[in-house]
Amino acid sequence: MxxxxxxxxxxxxxxxxxxxxxxxxxxxxxxGYGPGSSMGDVIPAGAPRQGGLPAEYQRATTEExxxxxxxAKAALGDRVVILGHFYQRDExxxxxxxxxxxxxxANAAQTVPNAETIVFCGVHFMAETADILAxxxxxxxxPNLAAGCSMAxxxxxxxxxxxxxxxxxxxxxxxxAEGRAPIIPVTYMNSSAALKAFCGRHGGIVCTSSNxxxxxxxxxxxxxxxxxxxxxxxxxxxxxKMGVPLERMPMWNPRGPLGGNTAEQLLDARVVLWHGFCxxxxxxxxxxxxRARAEHPGVRVIVHPECPMAVVDAADEAGSTDYIRRAVxxxxxxxxxxxxxxxxxxxxxxxxxxxxxxxxxxxxxCPCSTMYRIHPGYLAWVLExxxxxxxxxxxxxxxxxxxxxxxxxxxxxxxxxxxxxxxxAAPHGA
Ligand code: 13P
Ligand code: SF4
Numbered sequence: 265m266x267x268x269x270x271x272x273x274x275x276x277x278x279x280x281x282x283x284x285x286x287x288x289x290x291x292x293x294x295x296g297y298g299p300g301s302s303m304g305d306v307i308p309a310g311a312p313r314q315g316g317l318p319a320e321y322q323r324a325t326t327e328e329x330x331x332x333x334x335x336a337k338a339a340l341g342d343r344v345v346i347l348g349h350f351y352q353r354d355e356x357x358x359x360x361x362x363x364x365x366x367x368x369x370a371n372a373a374q375t376v377p378n379a380e381t382i383v384f385c386g387v388h389f390m391a392e393t394a395d396i397l398a399x400x401x402x403x404x405x406x407p408n409l410a411a412g413c414s415m416a417x418x419x420x421x422x423x424x425x426x427x428x429x430x431x432x433x434x435x436x437x438x439x440x441a442e443g444r445a446p447i448i449p450v451t452y453m454n455s456s457a458a459l460k461a462f463c464g465r466h467g468g469i470v471c472t473s474s475n476x477x478x479x480x481x482x483x484x485x486x487x488x489x490x491x492x493x494x495x496x497x498x499x500x501x502x503x504x505k506m507g508v509p510l511e512r513m514p515m516w517n518p519r520g521p522l523g524g525n526t527a528e529q530l531l532d533a534r535v536v537l538w539h540g541f542c543x544x545x546x547x548x549x550x551x552x553x554x555r556a557r558a559e560h561p562g563v564r565v566i567v568h569p570e571c572p573m574a575v576v577d578a579a580d581e582a583g584s585t586d587y588i589r590r591a592v593x594x595x596x597x598x599x600x601x602x603x604x605x606x607x608x609x610x611x612x613x614x615x616x617x618x619x620x621x622x623x624x625x626x627x628x629x630c631p632c633s634t635m636y637r638i639h640p641g642y643l644a645w646v647l648e649x650x651x652x653x654x655x656x657x658x659x660x661x662x663x664x665x666x667x668x669x670x671x672x673x674x675x676x677x678x679x680x681x682x683x684x685x686x687x688x689a690a691p692h693g694a
Contacts, residue, residue, distance in 0.1 A: 280630030300633030302414035336647035349386035407642035418540035419494035448487030464671035474584035494540030545570035556602035567604030
């Protein structure tokens with residue numbers, strides 16, 4: 265039997281689009297992010313396209329694909345390592361050597377020097393990061409090139425350069441009496457390698473949702489202000505937690521002069537927020553939190569900091585995907601958890617911790633459109649390609665970009681929070 269596209273949670277749940285019943289290769293030649301939460305977002309011209317998956321992989325049953333993946337992995341041995349993000353479907357996670365959040369996987373990419381190939385089951389910016397941090401002899405493969413990230417695509421190099429020029433014209437470039445630069449760029453990991461390189465060149469840094477506060481502290485020590493992109497919500501939620509008032513966080517919309525702000529607003533700013541967002545986390549609402557509390561007295565509500573501020577404020581806790589996982593794993597008493605993050609991860613937590621009642625805050629199953637594009641068919645295709653001496657879907661960041669981006673990434677890795685280490689893949693019984 266061919267697999268269904270998505271494991272539906274036990275509670276009654278509607279899918280956000282009937283298209284999710286189709287397999288990802290139905291969208292290989294169709295422009296756009298594909299079905300799921302970002303299907304309404306505008307995909308930039310020139311975004312990588314997958315092209316067709318060979319028919320034998322489309323026709324194979326799920327069991328055949330698993331067998332072929334296992335056989336290819338066995339043949340390749342230590343020459344290949346598979347990294348999987350928490351949002352990947354279970355059929356992929358069961359083959360991952362490392363499972364983690366984007367920070368852990370960036371670290372994991374550095375801890376496998378013997379592997380000549382890193383197969384990254386996640387999205388494009390994660391594979392780029394792995395390539396930047398990998399050693400010279402290693403290459404990184406993204407099984408489906410259409411696995412981008414609509415949030416990352418909301419900040420392009422030209423718009424950020426243009427924003428920077430305007431800010432430099434306003435703030436100047438001279439440090440203040442304490443040696444702090446007028447503004448420091450901070451990019452979320454969910455951004456292109458080109459923007460990480462921009463941060464490397466301009467005294468800036470990368471952050472992930474698990475270290476955003478540590479990174480903002482780093483930036484405030486060196487700058488009077490921060491330009492934070494692309495995710496307005498992570499920037500706002502983190503800076504607010506650190507005591508920055510909302511009125512000192514203007515939003516930059518690249519469509520207007522000064523990003524739609526007055527010069528006074530920008531001069532008073534502590535954090536200038538780019539106007540990007542995640543279409544998965546934008547779906548969570550305060551009403552959902554209130555409903556969860558009304559229907560499940562005592563429920564513990566944990567959301568990802570990419571959720572809008574009002575949702576983070578209404579929740580009990582907010583943290584990265586690894587934070588959420590650790591919070592559930594650490595609960596010693598049977599607990600009801602309402603989780604505000606991608607549905608594949610929530611469903612997996614529910615299956616892994618049956619002593620707890622765990623459900624997604626959003627009753628509609630609407631996965632990340634691009635994580636969904638990684639399917640065992642593509643994994644089998646790239647792995648068997650390697651066995652046969654063919655290399656598909658290599659993600660290669662040009663050397664000049666990688667060199668600058670590495671500077672910003674290494675600043676982040678040096679400011680890592682304690683206790684964040686790569687976790688081995690969860691046993692999902694291959
Ligand atoms: P994490 O850094 O928490 O893994 O999040 C990555 C991501 O894309 C969340 O939408
Ligand atoms: Fe990008 Fe959101 Fe998907 Fe994460 S969940 S990869 S931020 S679109």
